[in-house]
Amino acid sequence: MDIEEMLLDLKKKIESKLPNDTTISTVEFEGPQLVVYTEEPRKFADNGNIIRTLAKDLRTRIVVRPDPKVLVPPEESMDKIGNIVPEEAATSNYHFDPDVGEVIIEAEKPGLVIGKQGDTLREITKEIGWTPKVVRTPPIKSRTVKNIREFMRNNHKERKDILKSVGRQIHRETTTKDQWVRITSLGGCKEVGRSCFILSTPESRVMIDCGVNIGSDENMTPYLYVPEAYPLSQLDAVILTHAHLDHSGFIPLLYKYGYQGPVYCTLPTRDLSALLQLDYIDVAGKEGRIVPYESSQVREALKHTITLDFEEVTDIAPDIKLTFHNSGHILGSAIAHFHIGDGLHNVVFTGDYKYGSTRLFDPAVNKFPRVETVVTESTYGSSNAVQPTLKDAEKHLQQVIINTLQKDGIVLIPAFAVGRSQEVMIVLEDAIRKGLIDDVPIYLDGMIWEATAIHATYPEYLNNELRKSIFQKGQNPFLSDSFKPVDSNELRQKIIDEPHPCVILATAGMMNAGPILEYFKAFASNENNTLVFVGYQADGTLGRRIQKGWKEIPMSSSVNGGTQTINVNMNVEVVDGFSGHSDRKQLMDFVKKMKPRPERVYTEHGEEKFCIDLASSIYKKNKIETRALTNLETIRLV
């Protein structure tokens, strides 16, 4: 059956299930969704269950869109929306797209526009014809979110074509009789950086992550040129588990090399990865290093991105269904579950995950409808990689801050923009609110504030407690007055010129670049100040040298471009335990408590000996097949 016949067939099926007097104009695949166009959107809206029942029956995702001729004009529509939606929702922007009959409504409280089980949305549709889509007005202004939303709106037509083509690819006819499932490792095995896998069947080929190894020029790129991956035009889909560059960094490169298909990820991952990718090529260019792609390719990737919610089962190829689950690592980070064939096999790629509660996120999900194969990260896979508990880490950090502030000193914290910074921010906000530390200003410099703004835009992805605090108590810790974004050179200079007790979080996390260096130069000589490391410092970085105890650091002068020697008199403290990764015990527990019990576990994303150690320990504990994967292998699962 070709695709046109299939659509005709679906149209008939849908019509047969609708109440007698309801008609539809046409049906079309757009991305993984089946779109039903109708001149009677109000009737669909009237009966909230129609769509849900249809989707269940047809085993696909369905959206209903109005035929353009039944739409109420925008001006009039806005008035009507204003009448329906309660004032407290605080709607701000409306964007009408007649091509798809959608109106995008920005609101500070999207829940109030949606209503109970979507009641308010349906009411809007009934009144104006348009299909409303609600997005949150970023409570902190985010350049990234604003730009991406604008970009998506401006490219709506092209995007519709892309989605249509993706939809037809997903629902193409299948031909092969053979049944097998393979995974190919293109990077990130027995190493950290350039994570990249191919999952393939006789019908389909999808890529999971495509990261850059920033620490290495030689082994920077995944082995994209091997035949299992190349030509990239033959990939059905790219799945991005989370925004960190060792998973997302080379996704734009795929579009340079001929890939034209979709990228599936969560909404926060889309925004965070664009932010990090643009920063990556920007910094590389400034430092005279290889710039592997242009910003136009980041935009190309955005145009092709299809965002999915957690727990949403989605067809991404004729024989592959993808479901994202919370992985607890950073905002929007996901575990990717693939259901292959008609129950043939289920494989889980964990990406990076935290199997434990943190200030920001719920623990990683390890319950699935079915799972036979697990590919797990191993960052802390070594049997002696013990980490302090988060509680101890927090106490430790508090004490360091208290000690420093008692001496009227400054606390300087180098931090990664995404993940660690927000965790520390929440800890500090909580401590200040509870009066555990003085209410000093907390300066945020580098990309930290922008990343925080993205966190504030998507509170749905934070943990239960934070969501409750934000939605029910109206307390958003990210909006605390204690946080002072350093949004100008003047402010930074002022902080430096007029030292006062404060906490400064600044990038880069390993002190190899970024504004942290300016603060360090200014404050290193004063023994009342403290430098606090909350993250891993790699070999060869300034952070590592200072950790090792270097007391005289030669640095380029910010004044005349010459070299100056910085004397390190400030305290240097290392606070372990703020990791977004599972520690050894959590890695072991994640597998042990997984439901159902998997048949085999492959380890990756860790130093070689850690991956081997973890594989061997999981085997011994659980008596299931395990192996540490090697780059460039192709393994058969079925």
Add this chain to the structure above:
Amino acid sequence: MDIEEMLLDLKKKIESKLPNDTTISTVEFEGPQLVVYTEEPRKFADNGNIIRTLAKDLRTRIVVRPDPKVLVPPEESMDKIGNIVPEEAATSNYHFDPDVGEVIIEAEKPGLVIGKQGDTLREITKEIGWTPKVVRTPPIKSRTVKNIREFMRNNHKERKDILKSVGRQIHRETTTKDQWVRITSLGGCKEVGRSCFILSTPESRVMIDCGVNIGSDENMTPYLYVPEAYPLSQLDAVILTHAHLDHSGFIPLLYKYGYQGPVYCTLPTRDLSALLQLDYIDVAGKEGRIVPYESSQVREALKHTITLDFEEVTDIAPDIKLTFHNSGHILGSAIAHFHIGDGLHNVVFTGDYKYGSTRLFDPAVNKFPRVETVVTESTYGSSNAVQPTLKDAEKHLQQVIINTLQKDGIVLIPAFAVGRSQEVMIVLEDAIRKGLIDDVPIYLDGMIWEATAIHATYPEYLNNELRKSIFQKGQNPFLSDSFKPVDSNELRQKIIDEPHPCVILATAGMMNAGPILEYFKAFASNENNTLVFVGYQADGTLGRRIQKGWKEIPMSSSVNGGTQTINVNMNVEVVDGFSGHSDRKQLMDFVKKMKPRPERVYTEHGEEKFCIDLASSIYKKNKIETRALTNLETIRLV
């Protein structure tokens, strides 16, 4: 450096090493050889060491060819050759090819045309300018050998173009900095049939064997469509270890699917595989089964075949050198040794092998200059797969024949055309010559006689003892008067109509088709006759049923096309031990005594439990990494 520069460079290097007065016109790659064209072929011939020294210095194979203008006309040349070559050589045909300046001389005793270390050949060149190539006049007329030789001569021009293109491919410039070696299993793992592997590096991709699984319609073909193999046009070379269809059967198919490169094998493998391939599609057509390719594709494969001698190191890709070693399995069967990169890795594919002496062949070679990885067959890999010794098997067979002949009975032996038949023939000839069994006629029906003719054409590939017997004592057992080829329906009918004490060897080996059935129908009812199985009988074949003890066999009647019931009153005997495969002990010894000791061993070509059993036993005995390969895996060696 591009290829033209490289050739110019080589020309200069060669000239600098020649005596002052020797000039060359041009140099060109043809297949893996470097061809030096000269107007002074006599000077090269004068100095036998020049070529050898040059080849060593340039690390490549070199042949010298005369410029056409210096060639003595054919008629005159033939006279001169006649004067140089001793009468006993018995030269018969001369074929002059002015394009390459070669004259192909057929002789009954090629050694006498070659002379000590090629002395006579050089003398011929000096006299006539032409480069002589000697081939053996088949002592038994072989349609196959005759047709192939004619075909190769008739397509000499096209072949020259093919060789030139192959040569340039082999010597192309390389670009990649990455270093890795991978093998992909496309068939023949945890099963017997459709053997097929890919060996790949960042530069090159070669296929080892491409067999058909005759026993299965569903799993008949190797997984040629996976990206490691497809598109086939990207393969650099195909290596064929031996002629049996489970290794050679789908090589012509490669040309149907777009492959255009060379096939490397030994000379006997070329002829035997063409014979078997043509028979395969012929029989498949007659039986109404799938005919996967045409005879034109068998010819295409022949045109692209480059034959190599044992122990001849040959460049087959920019970074891969191939050396064949005797594997002792069937005529021309080889172990393929690959040297990759500049000492990066060495991998041995055993193909099928016998690590033990047989009547026909020397034991398989297991000493190599270097070897890290071994991929070994596992046909008898099970720890309880014990086979009688060849000596015991021979005695058993003799006794069965003696007993039958005593009763004036007929001995009927179903046998595969290539391998088992010739082994049994030699056993019978020896027994008759020594008076151990009566000198009754031994009828050979089906393809056996043609396959035997090919054996007789290439005695260089038989074992030491046979070679000595043939070359020094002038006794070729294949030429024994006891052997009576059944070359007409009349003769077959006569044997059936006038039963007399005799031995009949006939195909097919498992009695699923072929002339064996006619004899069986005729002789089954007589209790004085004996049916002797000397080979494996697969499930579902008539042979297996009779082995199991079936006494009434329904068969289609040869007279009226109806069904008749055959009563099996004849004796049924099973004589084990005539295997061209290593038994369990030989498999274990092959690895244990291998020099140097390999780092890892992968098992394939055997039932699943046999492959696993062998891998596990080799690990336990030798403490080296082992694994039973699975179809569709890609494993990284370096």
